[in-house]
Amino acid sequence: MVNTGKKFMAGLAGLIICCLLMMNCYAMESYPEEIEIDVLAELYEGVVFDHGLHVMMTEGCAVCHHHTTGTPVVDSYCAKCHTNEEPMATVSCKDCHSSEPVTAGSVRGKDTVLFHDDKPDLKAAYHLSCLGCHQDMGAPVGCQDCHARTEAGDAFFHSGQFAPTGSTGSSGH
């Protein structure tokens, strides 16, 4: 009973906030409520990203999406060029941020669009954007607060079942 009541209240609150936002924000006709980010999952499981929740909590799309959704950019550096923006065909992070690790050559070489150099790769784009904001907002910042570690991850970090045993640790080498 308590559970259903809670769910109902949460749903109602969500609905009200959504209605408010729809009145305020012109560029949010349709967006996914939930996104599973798992292209890079290896040491950690993919992240089930509550996109809807973050839409509600942030001031505008540009906080994460720069100018691609059509809202004015937040970053003053980007704002020098991007003034009157139209929504773009591609808006998701992975459309622009490469899943390949960035090197100095790729940072400065490939991208022909001036000032779009030194662009973080996809893993960094996620972490810099998410973690940076989480730190500022006092949201969870631990690695496993967002994504659970896999067995491969445990082995990589020598943690969990692969944790160093005190005796071998001190006298092993």
Place this chain on the structure above:
Amino acid sequence: MSKITRRKFLAGSMAGGAAIAMAPTKKAFGANLEGFPDGMGVLVDMTRCVGCRSCEAACNKEQNLPEPNKSFDDFSVFDEIKHGEKRRPTEKAYTVVNRYEPEGSEPVYRKIQCNHCNEPACLTSCFVNAYTKTPEGAVIYNDKVCVGCRNCMIACPFSIPAYSYSSAINPIIKKCIFCYDTRLKNGQTPACVEACPQQVMVFGKRKELIKIAHDRIRRSPGKYVDQVYGEKEVGGTGWLYLSGVPFQQAGFNVSLPSEPIINNVKDFLAIVPMVLAIWPALFTGFHLLATKGKSHGHGDDHSHDGQEEH
């Protein structure tokens, strides 16, 4: 197996002396050389580091290092103090991350490893020539040649080379080799750089990294200290650092000269081969001239000695 006779040894040392005597001209030419033109490096942007220690774990795996004392997700290591200092690289960890707490600022994390100097002091200090600066930019070493003298540990301005104290029979130097054998040789990104979730590090040609570093400083006024650590220090290092707080507050040695360490002793060392190569011949000549035609004098001396003995 040919035995080295005294004659061979002397001939060898004469040849060596002659070779060293030619060296000063070469060194003078190399004084203004800024490392290998296509040498690779890594730009470390400390404003991005959150101290997750993924780089340490990646290094451990890549270099097949022994099991760590603590898990890589154990952040109590940041509080460890040994001999009054924070953690440093060891035989079991070629890179470590330390936390600093500058006043009025969020904690700053600094990853340390070999900085792969353009003119490495470790290399110049090594008398068995174990070290090599490769054209790719790595400072590597031949552990089969290393005799474990630890000169390089004293020479290194960044206190990087570690010693395998645990080995009673054959203790040698251990340090970061820029993943040379497994990655750098093939143009691949080092393991620590690849593992970083925040892209704190960018791998690439040192020349380009310096441009990127200055671009970042220019683009985000107030975010960075206007200095790229490693651009000029000790003649330039392959690994470069950007910081949001003054470098000394993040544990950097800011008193290093911009000249390579070898320059401190270059003038003196240039005299050594001259002394070794010229003095013996010169004074032998003096001796021969001074004693010319005095062969019967020796006879007198001997007779004199003989008389004394009796």
